[in-house]
Amino acid sequence: MYSMYMYTISLHRLAITHTIVVGRMTQVKREHAVRLILNINRMAIHRMADRAPRDKILKLNVGGVFYTTAKSTLTCVYGSYLWKIATGDLYVMRDEKGSLFIDRDGYVFRYILNFLRTNRLIVPQGYKELHMLKEEAKFFGLEDLSSQVDKVIKSRNRKPRPRLSRRLSRSWGSDLTKISTDENGSVIFEDEGSDFFYD
Structure with missing residues (x-):
């Protein structure tokens, strides 16, 4: 249906352009035809923009800490808690500002969001809340993050030579x-x- 619509628009453009070029129109009719072509082009652009996939912006309130992220970021790990929230498979409350409310540690969530963006564990050197981050990763269903945190914890627990x-x-x-x-x-x-x- 969409391709048929574009095909019809192309035919209209061609017919109007041909008429203008051949010169069968008066000056007033030519100006009207040019405006018509521009309107048809605008309609086609808007129609294509409506069809293009949009990356929705989501606002989150995680334990009182506010985050703004793209839906594609939250849906990059299929089946995770955040994927279910972003796709609407799991209902969560909204706060008074309309943000999705998640009752978890808001400060640790920063590292979870960065993991979803980069697919790597990025924490400051000497970060002391690795066990909490591991628990949050388990809660959100992010097994890769949990295993990366585990590796860091094990490397820190080794006795230095x-x-x-x-x-x-x-x-x-x-x-x-x-x-x-x-x-x-x-x-x-x-x-x-x-x-x-x-x-």
């Missing part, structure tokens, strides 16, 4: 007998033939 001192014992070699740490966590290498035990 002791650092070797820059100044070691003078007689580094086969007579090295003891490795220990002092109260500051510095590694001490002790050997039998040296008086230097720490850095």
